[in-house]
Amino acid sequence: HHDKHHAAYVKGANDTLEQLAEARDKESWGSINGLEKNLAFHLSGHILHSIYWQNMTGPKDGGGEPLAQDGVGDLADAITESFGSFAGFKAQLTKAAATTQGSGWGVLAYEPLSGRLIVEQVYDHQGNVGQGSTPVLVFDAWEHAFYLQYKNQKVDFIEAMWAVV
Numbered sequence: 001h002h003d004k005h006h007a008a009y010v011k012g013a014n015d016t017l018e019q020l021a022e023a024r025d026k027e028s029w030g031s032i033n034g035l036e037k038n039l040a041f042h043l044s045g046h047i048l049h050s051i052y053w054q055n056m057t058g059p060k061d062g063g064g065e066p067l068a069q070d071g072v073g074d075l076a077d078a079i080t081e082s083f084g085s086f087a088g089f090k091a092q093l094t095k096a097a098a099t100t101q102g103s104g105w106g107v108l109a110y111e112p113l114s115g116r117l118i119v120e121q122v123y124d125h126q127g128n129v130g131q132g133s134t135p136v137l138v139f140d141a142w143e144h145a146f147y148l149q150y151k152n153q154k155v156d157f158i159e160a161m162w163a164v165v
Helices: 002-026 032-055 074-083 086-098 143-150 154-161
Strands: 104-111 116-123 134-140
Touching: 002 032, 032 134, 074 086, 074 116, 086 104, 086 116, 086 134, 086 154, 143 154
Parallel strands: none
Antiparallel strands: 104 116, 104 134
């Protein structure tokens, strides 16, 4: 996953940046629409995968509520304020990730204008995203993330992810 899919997004973003530089140098804007879409796709794929790897800890350290031992802390407080409870948040993010049609992501994001956390159901890597939101926790809902181990049981994969984040 990391060496193939993620690496392809990095290469795609770098290639597209070079093509955009060439278009600027030549003042050739005929392909700008496709290049901008490609950049958004590949760069967002790289960013989301980078967050994805950072979110995972391992079965010994992952799972559970943030600071469940005392129920306090910035993340625990923000989750409670934004979703009412950790259980409510977990259910919403799980459902958003599991019901993404086709390829996409379930994302916990910080929305700076409201100052709260939101759940986003991201299509591909870049569609259906609130402008200005910052991803905090991401669940890869693309088939390549789960199919080899979980076949068509995306919900089982999402549930298993909670043990390593």
